[in-house]
Amino acid sequence: MSLKGRHLIDPNDFTMEELNEIFNLADRMVEERDAFGEICKGKILGTLFYEPSTRTRLSFESAMLRMGGKVLGFSDAGTSSVSKGESIADTIRVLSSYADVMVMRHPKEGAPKLASEYSFIPVINGGDGGHQHPTQTLTDMLTIRRYKGTLENQTIAFCGDLKFGRTVHSLISALSNYKGSKFVLISPAELRLPGHLKSSLLEKHNVSIYETESLEEVINQIDVLYMTRIQKERFFNEADYMRLKDSYILDRHKLKDSKEDMLVMHPLPRVNEISYDVDDDKRAIYFKQAELGIYVRMALIALLLGVNVNAYS
Amino acid sequence: MLTVNSINCGIVIDHITAGNGIKIFEKLKLDEVNFPVVLLINVPSSKLGKKDIIKIENKIDVDITMLGLIDPEITVNIIENDKIVKKMNTVIPKxxxxxxxxxxxxxxxxxxxxxxxxxxxxxxxxxxxxxxxxxxxxxxxxx
CATH class of the missing domain: 2.30.30.20 (Aspartate carbamoyltransferase regulatory subunit, C-terminal domain)
Structure with a gap:
């Protein structure tokens, strides 16, 4: 099934073959970016950002501009017709005739899904509350695939806030479709992966899951270490926070026991969970990861638009 | 044993789990209607031990999906001329x-x-x- 005209609301909207199609095109775009500089000429990306998001919005805009397309939209609901009380349905119906593909970020969970029911053009979920952020997941998957050569047979550790972190939920769910995936979950007891998600992973995919509070205990067995930020307010009491806060900060000292080819990833922005002294280590690829986010969004937009990706290469 | 006359034309909602009868009565807003309605509670039942029954002396639209959601054991009988002309089982809606x-x-x-x-x-x-x-x-x- 072609990706042309489809929506991306949840990473599971696409099959593994369709995801591969996106990643293969993104790989080509990384290798010869200039060859794709005109493929979206005459096309418009609508950016509907109902809440501020510098990083995601700019990466989408950059992706479209790098393919010769144009961008229009709003980056704050206060400056749009939304502030006059217009419904999502009406905004989407109108925007559908102004653009060829749209990305929507909204604080209400399920808003992009609702938008897709009224839209005549493809809708990309750019993050809906604590629910999904599928293009971050695609970015993470492309990064692992490029650096490890495959998404199969990887031991992937998630460290930090695994309870509320939507990037973790989306990525772990997507990776569980790949054979040989092993997950190591490093978090304080209060911030463990939600039970319903864990049981669904174990029931549906029969994956291996190991839970621990200690990063040091497992760091030598990991292929990919996905760090996330822990907010102090997520802890139930101050004593636990003081006891555990340092154990989720990655520094050069902890890194010395890890595999030579381990990848350190982070969805960014980081606060203090990765020391700056790690940035120079070859295992630290979080800035490369952010860069790959542009390419995966370029590939996604091009395929949803159905433009000829072979015309210029 | 308490007896209640059968109805001539209408609907019998049967096999309601004891205790749910009053809830369904309220959900269907049967306290607002102007035709005869009977709510029987804790009626002996060989299948359920005890059950509730609602008899409505009128043909009204009953949302089978909603009843299935409340209580999948329920059966709905349509009565015409003192006879059951249709029997419907509720299911848990997908x-x-x-x-x-x-x-x-x-x-x-x-x-x-x-x-x-x-x-x-x-x-x-x-x-x-x-x-x-x-x-x-x-x-x-x-x-």
């Missing part, structure tokens, strides 16, 4: 639209009033839940 709200306060379906909440049946840990089509949160229906 999809539900608009009968209840998503429990997630951040779900878009709780904000935009033109949105009809939609759910799909899922069974988790042996319990029946409904997954919201918009935000994917699980909601259990209770009356």
């Amino acid at each position: 999809e539900v639209q608009g009968l209840f709200k998503c429990k997630n306060p951040r779900c878009v379906s709780n904000f935009d009033e033109y949105v009809t909440p939609k759910f799909r049946l899922v069974k988790a840990n042996g319990k029946i839940h409904y997954r919201c089509n918009y935000c994917e949160e699980l909601t259990s229906y209770s009356i």
Whole structure:
């Protein structure tokens, strides 16, 4: 099934073959970016950002501009017709005739899904509350695939806030479709992966899951270490926070026991969970990861638009 | 033993789990109608031990999906000329639209009033839940 005209609301909207199609095109775009500089000429990306998001919005805009397309939209609901009380349905119906593909970020969970029911053009979920952020997941998957050569047979550790972190939920769910995936979950007891998600992973995919509070205990067995930020307010009491806060900060000292080819990833922005002294280590690829986010969004937009990706290469 | 006359033309909602009768009575707003209605509670039942029954001396539209959601044991009999002309069994609906709200306060379906909440049946840990089509949160229906 072609990706042309489809929506991306949840990473599971696409099959593994369709995801591969996106990643293969993104790989080509990384290798010869200039060859794709005109493929979206005459096309418009609508950016509907109902809440501020510098990083995601700019990466989408950059992706479209790098393919010769144009961008229009709003980056704050206060400056749009939304502030006059217009419904999502009406905004989407109108925007559908102004653009060829749209990305929507909204604080209400399920808003992009609702938008897709009224839209005549493809809708990309750019993050809906604590629910999904599928293009971050695609970015993470492309990064692992490029650096490890495959998404199969990887031991992937998630460290930090695994309870509320939507990037973790989306990525772990997507990776569980790949054979040989092993997950190591490093978090304080209060911030463990939600039970319903864990049981669904174990029931549906029969994956291996190991839970621990200690990063040091497992760091030598990991292929990919996905760090996330822990907010102090997520802890139930101050004593636990003081006891555990340092154990989720990655520094050069902890890194010395890890595999030579381990990848350190982070969805960014980081606060203090990765020391700056790690940035120079070859295992630290979080800035490369952010860069790959542009390419995966370029590939996604091009395929949803159905433009000829072979015309210029 | 208490006896209640059979109805000539109308609907009998039978095999209601004891205790649910009053809830269904209220849900169907039977206290507001102007035709005869009888609610029987704790009636001896060989199948359920005891059950509730609602007899309605009028043909009204009864939402079978909603009844199945409340109590999948229920049967609905349509009576004409003192005879059962149709017997319907309720089932746990696989999809539900608009009968209840998503429990997630951040779900878009709780904000935009033109949105009809939609759910799909899922069974988790042996319990029946409904997954919201918009935000994917699980909601259990209770009356």
